[in-house]
Amino acid sequence: MVSLLREMVLIQSGSHNKPGVDQVAGFISQTLAPLGLELTRHPCPAHGDILLAETPAAGDRDNILLVGHMDTVFPKGTDFNWFKQDEENCYGPGVVDMKGGLVIGIFALKLLSQRGLLADIPLRFIFNPDEEIGSPVSRGLISREAKRAALALVLECGGTKGEVVTGRKGKFGFKLEVKGQAGHAAYAEAAKPSAILELARQIIVLEGLNNRMPGLTVNVGQIEGGIGPNTIAPNAKALVDVRFSTPKELDFFHSSLKEATETGLIPGTSVQTEPTSQRPAMDQSQGNLKLYQVLAQVAALLGQELDHEFRQGVSDANLIAAQRTPVVDGLGPLGGKDHSDQEFIVTKSLAPRAALFTLSLLECSRLCQTGVFTSPLRRAAL
Missing domain, CATH: 3.40.630.10 (Zn peptidases)
Incomplete structure (x- = not known):
């Protein structure tokens, strides 16, 4: 053997x-x-x-x-x-x-x-x-x-x-992609349309879902974005791994994700999600x-x-x-x-x-x- x-x-x-x-x-x-x-x-x-x-x-x-x-x-x-x-x-x-x-x-x-x-x-x-x-x-x-x-x-x-x-547990993996508007960092204002800034906000929301339900875990495992330090980031993305024990927990996550990606966005940014893998519990x-x-x-x-x-x-x-x-x-x-x-x-x-x-x-x-x-x-x- x-x-x-x-x-x-x-x-x-x-x-x-x-x-x-x-x-x-x-x-x-x-x-x-x-x-x-x-x-x-x-x-x-x-x-x-x-x-x-x-x-x-x-x-x-x-x-x-x-x-x-x-x-x-x-x-x-x-x-x-x-x-x-x-x-x-x-x-x-x-x-x-x-x-x-x-x-x-x-x-x-x-x-x-x-x-x-x-x-x-x-x-x-x-x-x-x-x-x-x-x-x-x-x-x-x-x-x-x-x-x-x-x-x-x-x-x-x-x-x-x-x-x-x-x-x-079941698994839901997805890519979260943020679009912003490029501009010179020297002229950036407080409400700048930075994709990286909006992605940071999304990450805090997503990671905050941990322990909200007994079997639900969320992990933002990989991020990338931007052009350089002197440019307002026009794009950013993250790969996210979600684990769940019941369909109810997955439903809760999807409703939370929908709320996070549709409300309270930094002006001039938009967010899209794309599933990458899924297995039922x-x-x-x-x-x-x-x-x-x-x-x-x-x-x-x-x-x-x-x-x-x-x-x-x-x-x-x-x-x-x-x-x-x-x-x-x-x-x-x-x-x-x-x-x-x-x-x-x-x-x-x-x-x-x-x-x-x-x-x-x-x-x-x-x-x-x-x-x-x-x-x-x-x-x-x-």
């Missing part, structure tokens, strides 16, 4: 590095080729290709959907381009987010194939190239497959104590909790304790949950410090999580075939 992990981590596959992501897809295809799966590459001109693996038993509905992403946050040419291992951990770009999860998924399929069990499990596995930037090209396929899946499992990393994920639904209980029972058979959590960040599980398909995330290995050059994985967590995932696939397959879990398409037909 570590050998496979090392090979994948050493392939630089930042979200915008199409050749690198495609190389990961090719490597995974080569690894899965002996298992009797149908492998399909969905070409994506501007991003890495999507890889879909499916068993002969996969049909139009009541499948098990597996999802894992091949991209990382580290751009091509990053200095964080190495893999190393000590007595406890492995380190490298994407080692826990989420190439370690891909390794667990691949080894589960390999083991099931060796035992002659894989072909009869109705399973589709989406390896997507763009999760770290909001899954713009893969979200359509993920949503379509979620509709005909009885349940879904996502291989993002586990919690600090091995918890799996039954709920997540993933509720801790009854279906998710029911699926978690199945996984917890499997863990008990292995002598493992398995708790669950509501996680602050988003993933492709949010897209699956929006289709009313039971989904549990966080089935990957343990680790931490993802999105940094100190990213690591706890090496000894690989084998137990692979065992849990393998037996969970068997049990979930049995429950799908006996009708305990059914796809949204089947529920609609009934």
Whole structure:
């Protein structure tokens, strides 16, 4: 498992590095080729290709959907381009987010194939190239497959104590752009039409929304604008990240944003907003909790304790949950410090999580075939 992990981590596959992501897809295809799966590459001109693996038993509905992403946050040419291992951990770009999860998924399929069990499990596995930037090209396929899946499992990393994920916050990202009027700084008056000044006012309003509702967080993470210090700024913009737990919190934010961008503007300035990414909140639904209980029972058979959590960040599980398909995330290995050059994985967590995932696939397959879990398409037909 570590050998496979090392090979994948050493392939630089930042979200915008199409050749690198495609190389990961090719490597995974080569690894899965002996298992009797149908492998399909969905070409994506501007991003890495999507890889879909499916068993002969996969049909139009009541499948098990597996999802894992091949991209990382580290751009091509990053200095964080190495893999190393000590007595406890492995380190490298994407080692826990989420190439370690891909390794667990691949080894589960390999083991099931060796035992002659894989072909009869109705399973589709989406390896997507763009999760770290909001899954713009893969979200359509993920949503379509979620509709005909009885349940879904996502291989993002586990919690600090091995918890799996039954709920997540939603995300709304947008660009806020301000237009002003250029002029000479020497003749500027107090009410000058500066885009930077108006942007500063908007930032104070937006950041002031933090803690106004329990699950709402707002972060103005990047700004730029202006021409030079001796010119009144004719333009300025900011990139903003919003997280929320309920639709009510998102509605509150949108109404607050509308008020801020339409009233009290500095004369001579205007404000426009443009969405850049969005994922709905993933509720801790009854279906998710029911699926978690199945996984917890499997863990008990292995002598493992398995708790669950509501996680602050988003993933492709949010897209699956929006289709009313039971989904549990966080089935990957343990680790931490993802999105940094100190990213690591706890090496000894690989084998137990692979065992849990393998037996969970068997049990979930049995429950799908006996009708305990059914796809949204089947529920609609009934």
